[in-house]
Amino acid sequence: MKKLLRYRMVQRLGWICVLLLVWQGAVWSGRVSPLLLPAPRQVLVTFLDRLFYGELAAQIGFSLAIILRGTGIALVVSLGIALLSLYSKVFASLADTLCALAHPLPAIALLPLIIIWFGVGYPAVTAIIVHSTLWPLFLNLTAGLRATPRVYVECGKSLCSSPLWLLGHVYLPASISSFLAGMKIGWARAWRALISAEMIFGAVASSGGVGWFLFQNRVMMDTAGLFSGIFAVALIGMLVEELLVLAEQKTVVRWGMSAPQ
Amino acid sequence: MQKLISALCVLLLLAGCAGRKEQSITVAQQYGTAYAPIAVMRELALLEQELPDSVTVKWVQLANTAAIRESMLGGETDFACMAIPPFLIGRDAGMEWQICSGVSRVPMGLTTSDPTLTSLADITPDMRIALPQPGSIQHILLAMAASRELGEARRFDDQLVTLSHPDGMNALLSGGEVSLHFTTSPYLQQEQQAGMTLLLDGEEAMGQPYTGIVAVAGQSLYHENPKVYQAFLKALEEAIRWIQENPQEAAQLLAPLYGMEPDALLQEMTAPGAAYTTEVAGVEAFERFMLEEGYLKADHSLDTLLFSEAVR
Numbered sequence: 001m002k003k004l005l006r007y008r009m010v011q012r013l014g015w016i017c018v019l020l021l022v023w024q025g026a027v028w029s030g031r032v033s034p035l036l037l038p039a040p041r042q043v044l045v046t047f048l049d050r051l052f053y054g055e056l057a058a059q060i061g062f063s064l065a066i067i068l069r070g071t072g073i074a075l076v077v078s079l080g081i082a083l084l085s086l087y088s089k090v091f092a093s094l095a096d097t098l099c100a101l102a103h104p105l106p107a108i109a110l111l112p113l114i115i116i117w118f119g120v121g122y123p124a125v126t127a128i129i130v131h132s133t134l135w136p137l138f139l140n141l142t143a144g145l146r147a148t149p150r151v152y153v154e155c156g157k158s159l160c161s162s163p164l165w166l167l168g169h170v171y172l173p174a175s176i177s178s179f180l181a182g183m184k185i186g187w188a189r190a191w192r193a194l195i196s197a198e199m200i201f202g203a204v205a206s207s208g209g210v211g212w213f214l215f216q217n218r219v220m221m222d223t224a225g226l227f228s229g230i231f232a233v234a235l236i237g238m239l240v241e242e243l244l245v246l247a248e249q250k251t252v253v254r255w256g257m258s259a260p261q
Numbered sequence: 262m263q264k265l266i267s268a269l270c271v272l273l274l275l276a277g278c279a280g281r282k283e284q285s286i287t288v289a290q291q292y293g294t295a296y297a298p299i300a301v302m303r304e305l306a307l308l309e310q311e312l313p314d315s316v317t318v319k320w321v322q323l324a325n326t327a328a329i330r331e332s333m334l335g336g337e338t339d340f341a342c343m344a345i346p347p348f349l350i351g352r353d354a355g356m357e358w359q360i361c362s363g364v365s366r367v368p369m370g371l372t373t374s375d376p377t378l379t380s381l382a383d384i385t386p387d388m389r390i391a392l393p394q395p396g397s398i399q400h401i402l403l404a405m406a407a408s409r410e411l412g413e414a415r416r417f418d419d420q421l422v423t424l425s426h427p428d429g430m431n432a433l434l435s436g437g438e439v440s441l442h443f444t445t446s447p448y449l450q451q452e453q454q455a456g457m458t459l460l461l462d463g464e465e466a467m468g469q470p471y472t473g474i475v476a477v478a479g480q481s482l483y484h485e486n487p488k489v490y491q492a493f494l495k496a497l498e499e500a501i502r503w504i505q506e507n508p509q510e511a512a513q514l515l516a517p518l519y520g521m522e523p524d525a526l527l528q529e530m531t532a533p534g535a536a537y538t539t540e541v542a543g544v545e546a547f548e549r550f551m552l553e554e555g556y557l558k559a560d561h562s563l564d565t566l567l568f569s570e571a572v573r
Contacts, residue, residue, distance in 0.1 A: 035334055035355055112428060119437025120389065120422045200423065215423065219327050219347075219396045220556075221354035 038224040047228035056213060060232060063198070063209030066122070067190050070129025074186065078134050082141040083167065095138070103135040107193045111200065125197050132193035133186035140182025144175025177252040184244050191237055210236075285317040286489055289329045289338040292322060293426075294446065294529050295367040295474045296342055298537055300515055301500040311492035324425070325394060333358065333479065340493055341477050344398035345547045346556075348477055352566060353557040357480040360567045361490070362497055363541040367473040368534035369399060369445045369463030371406075372452045374433055378460055381410045384417065384441065391422045391429035392443040396556065398473070399443035405550055406466035414554040433457065445473070447529050464534070471543025483568060494570060501537045504530070540572045 020040055026032050027039045034042075050056040085092035107114075107128040118124040148171055156170035172179075198211025208216075210233055217225035251257075288308075290296045302308050303320050312318070321338070323329045326347040332338045334356060342364055352358065371390075378384065392399040400421065408414035422439055424432055426448045432439040434455055441460065442452065453459060464470055476497060483490050504511045512527035519526060529535070544566055551557045567573065 033334070033355075112431065115424070115428055115432050115437075116435045119435070119439065120391070120424065120432055121438050216395055219350075219394045221330065221350050221356075223354075 035221070035223055038227060042224045043227040043231070046222075046224040047231060050213075050225065050228055051232075056210075056228070056232060059209050059213050060236065063194055063211070064236070066125055066209065067129060067187075067194055070126045070194075071133050071186060071190055073126065074130045074133035074137055074190075077130070078138040078141055078182075081138055082145055085142060086145050086171070087163070092142075095142075099135050099138055102131070103139065105131075107132050108196055108200070111197075125194065128193050128197045129190045132189040136185040136189060137179075137182040140178045140185070141175065144178030144182075145171050147178070148174040177248075177257050180244060180248050180252065184241065187240055187244065188237070191233075191240075195233060284315055285319055286312075286339040286493075287319040287321060287337060288493075289321045289323055289332055289341040291325065291329070291342070293367075294515075294519065294526070294535075295365045297511065297515060297530060298364050298497060298500040298504060299342055300518055301504060301511060302496050304514055304518075305500070305503070307496040307499050308493060311496050312489065316489070326397065327394065330356070333477075339478065339482055339489070342474050343477060344473060345471070345475060345544055346398050346401040346551065347396060348475060349544075349548055349551055349557060349561070349566070350396050352561060353559060358477050359480060359483070359565070360475045360541055360544065360571055361478045361483075361494055362476045362539045362571055363472040364474040364476055364497070364501075364537070364539075365472075366470070366534065366536040366538065367446050368449055368532060369402065369443070369473065370449050370459050371403065371441055371443045371461040371466075372433065372449065372457040373441045373460045374436060374457055375440050376458055378441075378458075381406060381416075381461065384420075386420065387438075388420060388440045389422045389438045390417055390420050390441040390443065391424045391432055391439045393425060393429075394423050395421060399445070401547065401551060401556070402463055402466040403443050403461075404554060404556075405468070406461055408550070408554065409468065414550075446532060446535060450529070450532065462534075467543065467546065469543060469546060471546070472538075472541050475541055478568070498539055501539055504537045541567060542573075 023037070024040055026037060027034075038046075047056075081091075081095050085095045110128075110131065114124050114127055118127050152170050152174055153166070156166050160166065160169075194209065195211040195214070198209045199215045210229060214226060214229040214233070217223075217229055288299065288302075290299045299320075303318075308318050321332070323332065326343045329338065329341045329343055330347065330351050333341050333351075340361075345360075348358070348360065375388075384390075390403070392403065394400070395418070403417060404414040407416045422429075422432070424439075426444050429439070429442045429444055430448045430452055433442040433452060434457075442448075442457075444452065445463075449459075476493075478490060478493070508527060508531055509523075512523045512530060516523040516526050521529075530537075545563060548557070548561060548563075548566065552560055563573070
């Protein structure tokens with residue numbers, strides 16, 4: 001038992017089974033309306049049906065593609081800001097103030113402004129995702145860059161004087177652990193922001209994304225469909241996080257910069 | 262320590278099972294002059310007068326119909342006000358509720374920022390249409406018009422953008438990809454004043470007059486608590502009669518609630534197409550259309566949709 005508990009996935013699956021049993025028990029008790037809590041089997045059937053015969057698969061792909069684009073932009077911009085602040089004190093204080101102002105602002109609070117400035121299509125959703133991921137990424141990147149040990153920097157400088165070389169061979173590898181931490185937070189925030197944005201905007205393209213799927217099922221009162229949408233969202237969230245953990249194990253854990261989880 | 266934590270968890274779980282003890286009833290509505298009779302009921306304490314003192318009345322305002330439906334499903338709300346199509350979707354999904362009365366008729370319509378559009382047929386696939394949500398009365402009216410004029414009810418379903426009325430108006434006026442907005446009073450008039458053209462009127466889309474907002478109650482309340490049900494009906498009738506007889510006073514009373522000048526409010530409440538009446542119109546037509554086009558799964562007779570007291 002103790003041996004098994006070492007594996008995170010085994011633990012997770014175990015708990016999920018327990019929760020499923022509780023859920024099934026609640027349905028069997030017959031005291032809960034199926035409009036509030038549909039049976040697990042019905043949710044599974046609906047989920048598979050929407051995935052293979054409905055639009056769910058395409059909608060998941062759409063959501064992931066738009067997140068990838070938004071996060072990509074946020075990554076480039078935050079890297080740029082973080083590097084500039086590394087070399088310029090004035091820029092660093094500006095970036096710091098901007099971040100302090102914008103970081104606590106939920107994207108949804110900016111929604112009315114975003115609609116006026118960007119409309120309701122791709123640019124608006126991209127703006128929401130960039131806003132949600134940019135600041136946590138920037139914060140973590142600067143923390144990592146600033147924490148680069150002085151010795152490494154001096155050593156690097158004596159090997160080669162080019163700032164670009166220094167960046168690629170000293171600063172970035174040294175801050176990869178905070179970078180990955182930033183990616184984790186950034187991803188979680190982007191995913192949430194996208195789902196909320198889609199639930200408010202509706203379909204950006206003709207089919208829309210997972211958030212739109214959720215919203216459609218909500219307004220049409222299809223509770224089983226709503227549940228399958230929620231599972232899709234949770235499942236993808238979990239999978240991407242696993243990917244990031246894997247990236248951590250392949251890099252920082254292997255290089256001895258961080259302890260394995 | 263571990264035992265303590267587990268015990269706390271169990272306690273927390275059990276705490277959720279405790280029921281409501283005090284007798285209270287909750288009325289849910291949305292924002293806008295279409296709900297003026299409910300606001301009058303509240304301001305003049307009409308419902309409280311009809312009920313014994315032991316019963317307290319709570320008034321809640323929710324952002325959209327789906328939220329109202331969910332609160333009713335969770336047993337948090339006893340009476341709710343909404344448009345007919347969202348009510349039908351809930352009834353079709355198995356919610357045990359029926360219409361008890363009409364509340365109001367409000368002007369609705371599809372406006373556009375593109376003056377070259379003259380009919381639905383001119384709308385191209387890249388134009389986006391803002392409306393509150395799929396399954397809303399605006400969506401069904403649009404589908405009805407599309408079905409009649411173009412023979413294809415779902416023609417515009419892929420072009421919808423879900424935006425609340427004020428956000429939709431902003432999107433339309435800011436001139437982005439939203440070039441049409443299916444909305445209701447007062448946004449409808451504000452958009453027209455800002456230079457938008459009215460492409461389609463709500464009654465034109467429906468082909469007959471219809472009730473914009475109805476009051477809905479659960480079947481269990483109707484059967485188990487007839488006194489409360491009758492009290493609500495009486496108070497609503499009283500509120501509607503009071504507005505009909507004293508429109509100026511009603512505008513005075515409600516102006517601060519809506520943050521408007523009394524004159525502007527009076528104009529909106531008495532605009533052509535606006536009316537406060539208990540009569541329920543259009544349920545059958547909505548039901549038939551939504552069934553034919555697959556927005557509903559089963560056929561429901563009028564007797565299972567309206568309580569016998571409702572004025573048809």
